[in-house]
Amino acid sequence: MDNILEVKNLNCIFNKGRKTQVNALKDVSFELKAGECLGIIGESGSGKSTSARIITRLVKASDGEVVIDGRSSSDISNKELYKIVQMVFQTPVESFNPRVKLGDGVGESLRNNGVSKSETKERVEKLLVECGLPKEYYDKYPHEVSGGECQRAAIARALANEPKILICDEATSSLDVTVQKEIIALLNGIREKRGSDISIMFISHDIALVQQFCDKVVVMNKGQVVEKGDANEIIMNSKEDYTKKLIASVL
Numbered sequence: 001m002d003n004i005l006e007v008k009n010l011n012c013i014f015n016k017g018r019k020t021q022v023n024a025l026k027d028v029s030f031e032l033k034a035g036e037c038l039g040i041i042g043e044s045g046s047g048k049s050t051s052a053r054i055i056t057r058l059v060k061a062s063d064g065e066v067v068i069d070g071r072s073s074s075d076i077s078n079k080e081l082y083k084i085v086q087m088v089f090q091t092p093v094e095s096f097n098p099r100v101k102l103g104d105g106v107g108e109s110l111r112n113n114g115v116s117k118s119e120t121k122e123r124v125e126k127l128l129v130e131c132g133l134p135k136e137y138y139d140k141y142p143h144e145v146s147g148g149e150c151q152r153a154a155i156a157r158a159l160a161n162e163p164k165i166l167i168c169d170e171a172t173s174s175l176d177v178t179v180q181k182e183i184i185a186l187l188n189g190i191r192e193k194r195g196s197d198i199s200i201m202f203i204s205h206d207i208a209l210v211q212q213f214c215d216k217v218v219v220m221n222k223g224q225v226v227e228k229g230d231a232n233e234i235i236m237n238s239k240e241d242y243t244k245k246l247i248a249s250v251l
């Protein structure tokens with residue numbers, strides 16, 4: 001299987017040279033194979049979101065390279081990158097404009113890419129249904145739906161451009177356990193349907209969930225990769241003290 005994403009020796013320094021300097025990433029490398037789901041675990045502040053933000057270009061790395069589908073990310077335009085990599089965040093309601101109907105929010109990027117109004121509507125309704133929402137939810141506003149439903153709409157929006165990589169940064173953390181399970185079932189369905197056409201980077205504090213959902217895992221501590229490999233193997237059988245402590249503190 002080919003790597004859809006390679007993160008190579010990333011370094012990220014915030015507030016360089018100031019008293020508040022943070023070395024958020026130190027020589028971080030990991031890879032995601034096409035069709036795989038890669039979990040990223042590590043305590044708060046270990047650099048998980050910073051890694052995701054560098055991949056999606058919300059943050060610039062101080063050093064290192066991101067390779068997407070065999071091409072250096074620096075050769076990929078913002079517009080193209082947006083189509084290839086999409087992110088789902090922790091707080092779905094905040095990620096939608098409160099004054100825009102959910103369906104229009106989900107279809108915004110399609111419209112921006114020149115898809116006609118009627119085709120956008122058709123495609124958005126299909127996406128909503130795929131994500132477990134009635135197509136009538138097109139006309140609802142973000143505050144009119146539950147957190148779980150809004151996260152479904154956020155996933156529909158992320159899928160609109162058929163991205164190759166979906167990054168979920170604590171995407172289930174604000175939801176109760178039952179809804180979390182439903183969202184994981186939805187993500188599993190998306191994986192089943194798309195096979196090697198979609199790969200997921202799943203950032204979570206919930207190690208049991210990562211073990212269940214992910215094929216591989218990267219463990220981070222203070223901006224560094226502590227270990228990486230098969231999710232079951234690392235979570236059940238880690239030889240690293242840091243990972244053992246991390247697992248003991250949350251399981």
Ligand SMILES: Nc1ncnc2c1ncn2[C@@H]1O[C@H](COP(=O)(O)OP(=O)(O)OP(=O)(O)O)[C@@H](O)[C@H]1O
Binds near residue numbers: 014022
């Ligand atoms: N824009 C920024 N400016 C300055 N420091 C930052 C910035 N973004 C992140 N940091 C710092 O970089 C480090 C890594 O943060 P990051 O958000 O990547 O951690 P995380 O692993 O996602 O944590 P959490 O589990 O709490 O979400 C932290 O020390 C954080 O304070």
Ligand SMILES: [Mg+2]
Binds near residue numbers: 048049050169
């Ligand atoms: Mg984070």
